[in-house]
Each structure stands twice: as structure tokens, then as C-alpha cells.
Amino acid sequence: MKPFRTHTGMVVPLDRANVDTxxxxxxxxxxxxxxxGFGEFLFYDWRFEPSGELKLSFGLNQPRYRxxxxxxxxxxxxxxxxxxxxxxxxxxxxxxxxxAPSFADIFANNCMKNGLLPVTLAExxxxxxxxxxxxxxTYELTVDLEARTVTDGRxxxxxxxxxxxxxxxxxxxxxxxxLTMLHESDIAAYEAKxxxxxx
Amino acid sequence: MPGTLFxxxxxxxxxxQPEDQPTLLYIDLHLVHxxxxxxxxxxxxxxNRRVRRPDLTVATADHNVPTTDRxxxxxxxxxxxxxxxxxxNCVDFGIQLFDINSPEQGIVHVIGPELGxxxxxxxxxxxxxxxxxxGAFGTLAFGIGTSEVEHVLATQCLPQNKPRTMLVEVSGxxxxxxxxxxLALGIIGRIGTAGGTGHVIEYAGEAVRGLSxxxxxxxxxxxxEAGARAGMIAPDETTFAYLQGRRFAPKxxxxxxxxxxxxxxxxDSDAHFDRTIRLDATTLEPHVTWGTSPGMVVPVTGxxxxxxxxxxxxxxxxxxxxxxxxxxxxxxxxxxxxxxxVFIGSCTNARIEDLRAAARVVKGYRTRSSVSAMxxxxxxxxxxxxxxxxxxxxxRDSGFEWREAGCSMCLGMNADILQPGERCASTSNRNxxxxxxxxxxxxxxxxxxxxxxxxxxxxxxxxxxxFK
Numbered sequence: 001m002k003p004f005r006t007h008t009g010m011v012v013p014l015d016r017a018n019v020d021t022x023x024x025x026x027x028x029x030x031x032x033x034x035x036x037g038f039g040e041f042l043f044y045d046w047r048f049e050p051s052g053e054l055k056l057s058f059g060l061n062q063p064r065y066r067x068x069x070x071x072x073x074x075x076x077x078x079x080x081x082x083x084x085x086x087x088x089x090x091x092x093x094x095x096x097x098x099x100a101p102s103f104a105d106i107f108a109n110n111c112m113k114n115g116l117l118p119v120t121l122a123e124x125x126x127x128x129x130x131x132x133x134x135x136x137x138t139y140e141l142t143v144d145l146e147a148r149t150v151t152d153g154r155x156x157x158x159x160x161x162x163x164x165x166x167x168x169x170x171x172x173x174x175x176x177x178x179l180t181m182l183h184e185s186d187i188a189a190y191e192a193k194x195x196x197x198x199x
Numbered sequence: 200m201p202g203t204l205f206x207x208x209x210x211x212x213x214x215x216q217p218e219d220q221p222t223l224l225y226i227d228l229h230l231v232h233x234x235x236x237x238x239x240x241x242x243x244x245x246x247n248r249r250v251r252r253p254d255l256t257v258a259t260a261d262h263n264v265p266t267t268d269r270x271x272x273x274x275x276x277x278x279x280x281x282x283x284x285x286x287x288n289c290v291d292f293g294i295q296l297f298d299i300n301s302p303e304q305g306i307v308h309v310i311g312p313e314l315g316x317x318x319x320x321x322x323x324x325x326x327x328x329x330x331x332x333x334g335a336f337g338t339l340a341f342g343i344g345t346s347e348v349e350h351v352l353a354t355q356c357l358p359q360n361k362p363r364t365m366l367v368e369v370s371g372x373x374x375x376x377x378x379x380x381x382l383a384l385g386i387i388g389r390i391g392t393a394g395g396t397g398h399v400i401e402y403a404g405e406a407v408r409g410l411s412x413x414x415x416x417x418x419x420x421x422x423x424e425a426g427a428r429a430g431m432i433a434p435d436e437t438t439f440a441y442l443q444g445r446r447f448a449p450k451x452x453x454x455x456x457x458x459x460x461x462x463x464x465x466x467d468s469d470a471h472f473d474r475t476i477r478l479d480a481t482t483l484e485p486h487v488t489w490g491t492s493p494g495m496v497v498p499v500t501g502x503x504x505x506x507x508x509x510x511x512x513x514x515x516x517x518x519x520x521x522x523x524x525x526x527x528x529x530x531x532x533x534x535x536x537x538x539x540x541v542f543i544g545s546c547t548n549a550r551i552e553d554l555r556a557a558a559r560v561v562k563g564y565r566t567r568s569s570v571s572a573m574x575x576x577x578x579x580x581x582x583x584x585x586x587x588x589x590x591x592x593x594x595r596d597s598g599f600e601w602r603e604a605g606c607s608m609c610l611g612m613n614a615d616i617l618q619p620g621e622r623c624a625s626t627s628n629r630n631x632x633x634x635x636x637x638x639x640x641x642x643x644x645x646x647x648x649x650x651x652x653x654x655x656x657x658x659x660x661x662x663x664x665x666f667k
Contacts (some may be wrong), residue, residue, distance in 0.1 A: 022633065075513070114350070180354045
């Protein structure tokens with residue numbers, strides 16, 4: 001996994017609550033058997049007209065946000081389907097961090113497995129960031145996972161909470177399957193103890 | 200120390216509990232389907248890893264399968280390749296597959312219980328958010344992403360942080376015509392689509408005890424729509440009667456032993472829950488969603504709400520957006536909303552009891568000429584059972600299409616989709632924008648409500664239905 005320590009990048013706002021994973025990556029793109037190449041289909045129905053033309057009215061498509069790598073959005077982001085294609089699409093599109101007042105559980109887990117950092121900040125802080133990103137061209141933030149802070153170099157600084165273990169996995173870019181496999185003897189002992197109770 | 204059902208299941212599955220790290224939890228059953236597994240198997244190959252317990256892993260094809268004639272080749276080459284990939288992965292890694300033409304094929308959350316794979320006390324995961332369905336049996340069952348699918352394939356374990364607990368206690372009995380689906384929608388309407396985030400919900404109380412296993416599965420299924428990690432119901436005589444004699448259920452002495460264990464699986468009377476919600480079933484009505492999130496829901500006797508009455512600015516804007524997408528105006532009576540399509544299916548509501556309830560409404564009537572309606576049984580076994588009872592004839596005679604089993608128009612990965620602007624009464628679980636097809640407008644309802652809407656062409660209070 002790609003490690004995440006600190007990242008500075010341009011912010012694009014998506015001021016909507018309850019953005020579900022069906023919006024992030026619609027079902028017609030879930031038939032692919034690869035992990036890569038989902039970025040071009042990100043927010044497909046919002047970014048493209050039914051004819052396939054780019055919708056310039058949609059924020060993410062506006063030239064001023066080209067190259068943005070931090071998405072700032074509303075509460076309960078990533079609700080619905082467990083499809084990991086959603087963080088794959090966001091990461092492939094170029095996002096490194098998502099800032100929101102809250103995230104759906106499975107989505108947040110999926111992000112962490114892909115070096116994409118979900119940052120939970122208070123609703124009013126998120127609202128202020130969205131306001132800044134709308135009114136300032138090229139509004140940038142620095143997300144520092146080691147310090148657990150989000151700063152804009154203009155005086156805004158907000159701390160965030162993240163589970164220590166997940167933080168370390170992200171910072172080190174660890175393969176957590178490999179970590180679990182180190183405990184093979186514990187797993188085997190558990191299986192021996194529970195033999196007969198399992199299928 | 201007194202404990203909840205969830206805590207008992209959690210404690211029984213701890214492989215390792217290091218300090219300051221997630222618990223390593225053992226997984227008893229891993230259900231696999233074609234859409235969220237190919238990248239996980241590929242990951243195993245790249246890392247030269249094997250499937251640790253193929254004997255605890257079961258696969259089926261459900262999400263993108265066609266529901267039309269199965270003797271024909273699959274028309275969609277990308278969908279077909281995904282199913283072929285599952286087939287090859289199951290061969291390569293030694294996993295039992297209930298393939299597209301198997302008599303056991305069906306939606307993964309329908310066939311698990313029906314085959315007796317889903318049993319009280321187990322931990323069950325699947326790369327699908329509706330894995331919460333299996334909690335109806337007193338299991339700890341939750342949806343995971345593809346990286347976690349790979350993790351379970353390789354290790355049969357998952358590192359997990361312990362969720363909080365929530366008790367939803369429903370007193371009284373559900374009135375006639377009000378179903379588990381209405382209860383689920385009522386709960387989501389009350390606590391919101393993020394109300395359960397970070398929690399495992401236990402459903403209890405007279406109304407929950409009174410539900411059949413099918414009803415309990417519907418209720419637990421939609422826990423994820425309340426944002427919860429899982430939903431569960433303590434097993435009881437209803438659970439045991441459902442399981443006895445099923446293909447993978449314990450037999451003989453093993454059954455007796457299992458039963459003795461299963462009977463201990465309940466929350467202690469003085470167990471502590473982090474949060475408790477109480478509802479009165481006797482006041483519940485049939486529910487209909489009006490917006491683009493399952494929490495946007497009102498009773499059938501109600502109206503589309505006015506966004507101006509929202510509690511917050513964010514809610515107001517969300518409601519306005521939803522109404523624009525749904526092409527509805529505030530204060531329209533729910534029963535005045537005309538529909539174009541009806542979908543009876545999905546892991547929420549495509550079990551035999553759901554089809555019986557819908558058929559009872561439909562019997563002796565014709566679907567409205569402007570409405571196109573279909574029934575997609577949850578599994579081949581449900582389809583056969585329904586046909587043995589003559590339910591297929593009732594549906595067909597009234598104008599419904601009768602299809603093969605799969606997820607179908609719940610998520611529209613196959614050819615079963617809404618056209619832009621079409622309005623659908625659907626027994627599925629999500630009314631998100633474009634969920635059933637780009638531009639499609641989904642209203643979530645119970646099977647009885649969907650059946651009634653197919654006949655009248657608009658939402659109709661099924662409590663006043665004249666059964667023939």
C-alpha cells in the first residue's frame with residue numbers, strides 16, 4: 001500500500017450530504033476484474049451528461065479544480081454499498097485525502113486499505129473549508145497524518161482523531177494481511193480449540 | 200459480568216487481543232460472489248498466498264447474472280467474463296461454487312440461510328454490505344470490502360475494532376398489512392441513515408419475536424441502511440425450526456449439541472447497551488420512501504414533506520435536491536404518486552414469504568396497463584417453491600413477469616434497469632439516485648405495497664385492500 005505521511009494539495013468541494021458509493025462509482029463499472037482504471041468513471045452520472053459530454057456545472061469538472069487531491073464533502077460520505085471500487089476510483093482520479101464531518105464505516109475501512117485518508121472534522125470546520133475552497137482559487141490544505149492536523153497556511157488549523165493502529169499502517173504503508181499471517185500459531189490454536197463448533 | 204448477544208459472539212471469536220491494536224477476529228463462514236472477489240483472488244496470486252480455509256468459503260454468482268433464459272449464453276461479455284473469473288478462481292482455490300445453472304444458485308444472502316449455512320453463533324462476512332441479513336439467526340455478520348475479502352481468504356481472520364452496541368426494542372405486534380420492511384423503514388426514518396454508524400444493532404421486543412425468519416432477515420438486512428455495522432436477533436424456537444433439516448445444518452447428536460449452545464445466545468437481562476431506541480409496533484403504518492436516501496420515508500397516509508420545514512440547512516438542500524431528482528412537489532399525497540414499474544425482488548424481500556404476501560394481494564387482479572411489473576425470486580429454491588404453490592401462475596396471470604433468481608433491478612448490474620424518468624415501486628433496499636438505472640426514480644416499499652401499486656398504478660394503503 002502507498003504510505004501516507006503528509007500531503008499538501010488543492011481542495012475541491014462537494015457540498016452534499018450522504019453521498020453514497022453508487023454515486024462515487026455507478027454499478028455499470030463494477031464488472032471489471034482489475035483494481036485499476038476506475039478514475040475515469042468517478043462520479044460518472046454527475047460528471048457526464050447521458051450523451052457522454054462533460055458537465056461543466058459539476059464542481060469537479062471546473063478547470064479551476066483541475067489537479068485537486070483533497071475532496072471536502074458532507075456528512076455520512078460513502079454510505080451504501082461496500083464496493084471498494086469507490087476508494088479505488090477516488091484514488092485513481094488523484095485524491096489522497098477526503099475531509100467530511102462523518103464517513104460510513106465500510107467505506108472508511110476501504111479507504112485506509114488503499115492509502116486514501118478519510119479525515120473527520122467538525123461540521124462547522126468542514127463548512128468553513130468548503131467556503132474557502134469556493135471563494136479562493138487554488139485553495140490548498142496540508143493533511144499531516146503524523147501530527148494529526150489539517151492546516152491551510154493561512155491560520156486555519158484543525159486536529160483530527162484516527163485509530164493508532166490504522167495510522168501506523170498508513171504511515172508505514174503496511175500489508176495488514178502479512179501482519180495477520182505472523183500470528184499463524186494463534187489462528188491454528190483458535191481453530192483447534194473450536195473444532196467441531198465450526199461448520 | 201452481564202453481556203449482550205453481540206459481546207458474547209465477539210468474545211467467542213477473539214483469536215488475539217493485543218493492546219492498542221484491533222482485535223483479531225475469527226471468521227466462521229465467508230460468502231463470496233463475482234463482483235467483489237476477482238481483485239482479492241488476484242491479490243492472493245500476486246503474493247503467492249493460498250485460501251486458508253476453502254471449506255469455510257462458499258461462492259455463488261448473483262449480482263450481474265441475467266434473470267432471463269439461462270440456457271442462452273450471457274449477452275454482456277464483460278459480465279460473462281466476471282462470472283467466468285469466479286468459476287476459475289473457485290477451481291484454482293478449491294472453493295464450492297453454486298454456479299449460475301446450479302439448483303442452489305441465488306442471491307448470496309438468500310441461499311446462505313436456505314442451505315442452513317447460516318447458523319446461530321457464527322461470524323459471517325461477505326464482500327457485500329447486506330451481509331447484515333444473516334444476523335437474523337443470532338450471528339455476527341457484516342459486509343466488507345475487497346481488501347478484507349482477500350484478508351479473510353488468506354487468514355480466515357479480520358482485524359476489527361469493537362463496535363458499540365445499540366438496542367432497538369419494538370413493543371406490541373405489527374398491525375395487519377404492516378411488515379418487517381415497514382418496521383425497517385420506520386426505524387431508519389427515526390434514527391437516520393447514519394444513526395447506526397459504528398454500532399451493532401440488536402433488535403428485540405414482542406414485534407421482533409413475532410416475526411418469521413424471513414421477516415427477521417428483512418429487518419437485519421436493512422441495518423446497513425441505518426449505517427450500522429451489523430444487525431442481529433437472538434435465536435429462538437422460530438430460528439431452530441427454520442434451520443432443522445436444512446442441508447448444512449447439524450444433524451443427529453451434533454444438532455442436539457448445537458441447540459444447547461444456541462439456546463445460550465441471548466443478551467443478559469441486565470446487559471448494557473451504548474444506546475437504546477424504543478418503538479411501538481402498534482402505531483406503525485406501511486411506509487413509502489419519497490427521496491433518494493432510505494431515511495427519506497413517510498407513512499403511506501402521509502405527504503411528500505416540504506423542505507422548508509427541515510431542521511437544518513444541509514437537510515433542506517438535500518431534500519430539495521432529492522425532490523428535484525424524484526420530480527415530486529412538496530405536500531403531494533403519497534397515494535397520488537403514479538408509478539411506471541414494479542420490482543419485487545432483492546436480498547431484502549425475495550424470499551418465499553415475501554412472494555406469498557405479494558401474490559395474496561395480486562390474486563384475481565390485473566396489473567394496471569401503464570405499469571410494467573416483475574418478480575425476481577431470491578433463489579432458484581424460492582422459485583421452485585413458489586412454482587410448487589402456484590404463485591408464478593398468480594403473478595403471470597395478473598401481468599407480472601416471472602424471472603430467474605439474482606440481484607437484478609435492485610442494483611441494475613444486469614439488463615434489468617429503469618429507463619430515465621421511470622418511477623418504480625421496489626421491494627429492494629436503496630433508493631439512491633440512479634441505483635436502478637440512470638435517471639430512474641425508486642420508491643422503497645414492502646412486497647404487499649409493491650403488489651398493490653402494480654394493480655392500482657399508484658401507491659395504495661394495503662391495509663384497505665380487498666383480497667380476492
